[in-house]
Amino acid sequence: xxxxxxxxxxxxxxxxxxxxxxxxxxxxxxxxxxxxxxxxxxxxxxxxxxxxxxxxxxxxxxxxxxxxxxxxxxxxxxxxxxxxxxxxxxxxxxxxxxxxxxxxxxxxxxxxxxxxxxxxxxxxxxxxxxxxxxxxxxxxxxxxxxxxxxxxxxxxxxxxxxxxxxxxxxxxxxxxxxxxxxxxxxxxxxxxxxxxxxxxxxxxxxxxxxxxxxxxxxxxxxxxxxxxxxxxxxxxxxxxxxxxxxxxxxxxxxxxxxxxxxxxxxxxxxxxxxxxxxxxxxxxxxxxxxxxxxxxxxxxxxxxxxxxxxxxxxxxxxxxxxxxxxxxxxxxxxxxxxxxxxxxxxxxxxxxxxxxxxxxxxxxxxxxxxxxxxxxxxxxxxxxxxxx
Ligand SMILES: [Zn+2]
Numbered sequence: 001x002x003x004x005x006x007x008x009x010x011x012x013x014x015x016x017x018x019x020x021x022x023x024x025x026x027x028x029x030x031x032x033x034x035x036x037x038x039x040x041x042x043x044x045x046x047x048x049x050x051x052x053x054x055x056x057x058x059x060x061x062x063x064x065x066x067x068x069x070x071x072x073x074x075x076x077x078x079x080x081x082x083x084x085x086x087x088x089x090x091x092x093x094x095x096x097x098x099x100x101x102x103x104x105x106x107x108x109x110x111x112x113x114x115x116x117x118x119x120x121x122x123x124x125x126x127x128x129x130x131x132x133x134x135x136x137x138x139x140x141x142x143x144x145x146x147x148x149x150x151x152x153x154x155x156x157x158x159x160x161x162x163x164x165x166x167x168x169x170x171x172x173x174x175x176x177x178x179x180x181x182x183x184x185x186x187x188x189x190x191x192x193x194x195x196x197x198x199x200x201x202x203x204x205x206x207x208x209x210x211x212x213x214x215x216x217x218x219x220x221x222x223x224x225x226x227x228x229x230x231x232x233x234x235x236x237x238x239x240x241x242x243x244x245x246x247x248x249x250x251x252x253x254x255x256x257x258x259x260x261x262x263x264x265x266x267x268x269x270x271x272x273x274x275x276x277x278x279x280x281x282x283x284x285x286x287x288x289x290x291x292x293x294x295x296x297x298x299x300x301x302x303x304x305x306x307x308x309x310x311x312x313x314x315x316x317x318x319x320x321x322x323x324x325x326x327x328x329x330x331x332x333x334x335x336x337x338x339x340x341x342x343x344x345x346x347x348x349x350x351x352x353x354x355x356x357x358x359x360x361x362x363x364x365x366x367x368x369x370x371x372x373x374x375x376x377x378x379x380x381x382x383x384x385x386x387x388x
Contacts, residue, residue: 002031002113002114002117003114003376004107004110004111004113004114004115004372004373004375004376005092005097005110005369005372005373007027007031007109007110007113007114008090008097008102008106008107008109008110008111008372009090009092009097009099010027010090011024011027011028011072011101011106011109011110012088012089012090012097012099012100012101012102012106013088013089013090013099014027014072014088015077015087015088015100016072016073016074016101016141017073017074017075017076017077017100018052018073018074018075018141018142018143018144018145019049019050019051019052019073019141019142019145019149020073020141021052021053021072021073021141024072024073024106024141025041025053025054025055025072025139025141028055028057028072028109028113028137028139029041029055029057031113031117032057032113032137035059035116035117035120035125036059036120036125037057037058037059037136037137038057038058038059039055039056039057040055040056040057041053041054041055042054042055042056042154042157044142044149044150044153044154044157045149046148046149049146049148049149050149051149052073052140052141052142052149052150053141054139054140054141054142054149054150054153054154055137055139055140056136056137056138056139056154056157056158056163057136057137057139058134058135058136058137058163059120059126059127059134059135059136060126060127060131060132060133060134060135061134062132062133062134063132063133063134063164063166064133064134064166064167064386064387065133065134065135065136065163065164065165065166065167066133066134066135066136066165066166066167066168066169066382066383066386067135067136067137067138067165067167067168067169067348068109068112068113068116068135068136068137068138068168068169068170068171068379069137069138069139069151069168069169069170069171069340069341069344069350070105070108070109070112070137070138070139070140070170070171070172071105071139071140071141071142071143071144071150071151071340072101072106072109072139072140072141073140073141073142073143073144073145074100074101074104074106074144075100075104075144075361076100077100078363079363082363082364083098083363083364084098084364085098085099085364086098086099087099087100087365088100092369095368095369095370096366096367096368096369097366097367097368097369097372098364098365098366099365099366100365101365102355102359102365102366102367103173103354103355103356103357103358103359103360103365103366103367104172104173104357104360104361104365105171105172105173105354105355107354107355107367107371107372107375108171108172108173108354108355108375109139109171110372111171111354111355111372111375111376111379112137112169112171112379113137114376115376115377115378115379115380115383116135116137116379116383118376118380119135119380119383119384120135123387127383127387128387132387133386133387135383136163136165138151138154138155138158138168138344140154140340143339143340147340150340151340151343151344152303152343155343155344155346155347159347165344165347165348166348167314167348167349167350167386168341168344168347168348168349168350168351169318169350169351169352169353169379169382170339170340170341170344170350170351170352170353170354171352171353171354171355171375172184172339172340172341172352172354172357173354173355173356173357173360174333174352174353174354174357175353175354175355175356175357176356176357176358177356177358178326178328178356179326179355179356179371179374179375180322180323180325180326180327180328180330180378181328181330181331182330182331182333183315183318183319183322183330183331183332183333183351183352183353184333184334184335184336184339184341184351184352184353185235185308185309185310185311185315185332185333185334185351185352186235186236186270186306186307186308186309186334186345187306187307187334187336187337187338187339187341187342188236188237188239188267188268188269188306188334189267189268189269189272189274189277189302189304189305189306189307189342190265190266190267190268190302190304190337190338191265191266191268191274191277191278191299191300191302191304192263192264192265192266192299192300192302193263193264193266193281193297193298193299193300194261194262194263194264194297194298194300195217195220195221195224195261195262195263195264195285195295195296195297196259196260196261196295196296196297196298197213197216197217197220197259197260197261197293197294197295198213198258198259198294198295199211199212199213199214199216199256199257199258199259199260199294200256200258201255201256201257201258202255202256203254203255203256204253204254204255204256205254207256210256211256212256212257213248213257213258213259213260214248214257214260216260216289216293216295217246217260217261217262217295219288219293220262220285220288220289220293220295221243221246221262223284223285223287223288224241224243224264224281224284224285224288225241225242225243227284229241229266229268229272229277229280230269230271230272232269233269233270233271235269235270235308235310235332235334236269236270236271236306236308236334237269237334237335238269239266239267239268239269239271239272239277240266240267240268241264241265241266241281242264242265242266242267243262243263243264244263244264244265245262245263246260246261246262247260247261247262248260248261266281268306269306269334270306270307270308272306273305273306274302274305278297278299281297282297285297303342303343304338304342305342307341307342307345307346307350308334309345309349309350309351310349311332314349314351315332315351317382317385317386318351318353318382319332320381320385321378321379321380321381321382321384321385322353322378322381324378324381325374325377325378325381326374326378330353339352353378354375355367355371355372355375356371
């Protein structure tokens with residue numbers, strides 16, 4: 001039977017840099033078909049984007065339905081000559097598996113596939129001995145880049161087929177330093193915008209005929225940066241607004257510019273929705289601008305809302321499985337950037353637990369082989385408890 005290391009090596013040897021698939025989904029399709037899964041390959045595209053291959057595979061027809069989600073695409077290798085082992089070699093040296101995707105997240109997918117295969121073998125080829133329950137895989141090739149032709153559309157496609165998910169494990173590299181230190185149960189939302197301040201362009205020698213937007217935008221940046229958006233919630237740290245650039249696009253030293261703009265990004269917690277957050281920031285802007293400063297915000301479209309899977313029976317069984325294998329009590333965390341969990345959370349509770357993320361996106365991305373073995377046992381422990 002396929003073990004996690006050999007599946008991970010087969011996946012790494014497919015140079016599936018987004019949006020290329022390079023055979024990665026074929027590797028999974030062959031294994032899952034052999035284990036009795038019904039496998040669907042679906043290609044999504046839209047004008048101006050590259051078509052992307054995705055895979056959905058399911059065994060069983062009844063509830064409860066647990067799905068393992070992930071992505072087979074990877075970020076580019078960077079300077080390949082800088083790698084001590086080829087970026088797509090899948091070499092094993094001194095107990096480490098090397099290659100792009102080793103931790104983010106072909107290694108995690110390989111562990112979930114190996115765990116499911118072993119679990120099925122122990123239960124007469126079914127999720128549970130009595131024949132009930134379902135296990136599926138929701139695998140996209142579009143996570144690392146624009147995330148448009150991947151999980152969002154795959155979930156819509158599955159919903160249109162009548163698929164219902166009860167719980168999801170996303171195998172992103174959630175651990176910070178050691179396997180077992182962290183389960184991600186949520187992520188902050190992300191919202192970007194640009195602040196515009198309109199003045200009146202003019203000659204620097206005749207400022208009374210102009211209105212300089214530079215001091216005004218500075219005042220507004222300070223006002224919006226200084227006042228906290230909140231002080232954190234039970235599951236989240238405080239929301240934060242950060243200005244990332246200020247620009248007037250003015251090459252001349254003797255011209256007062258007519259307009260100034262500043263870009264910003266907000267990472268926000270579950271005390272806000274995108275709508276209430278925008279309202280709050282716009283109210284503060286109006287107050288800081290008063291009647292004199294002409295300011296407005298252009299919000300960027302965002303599909304990155306905040307979500308959290310509240311601690312409960314599902315997180316408890318994951319924690320028990322992790323503690324059994326690693327001896328650690330994982331922290332339930334909501335820190336870090338966005339992932340496809342933000343989309344999945346609209347369909348069912350989702351937790352993220354995978355390998356250790358230290359080398360993700362770096363030269364010499366690698367994972368200890370022993371972590372692949374442990375993560376496989378953890379996923380088996382989750383399945384065992386889930387269908388017990
Ligand atoms: Zn990833």
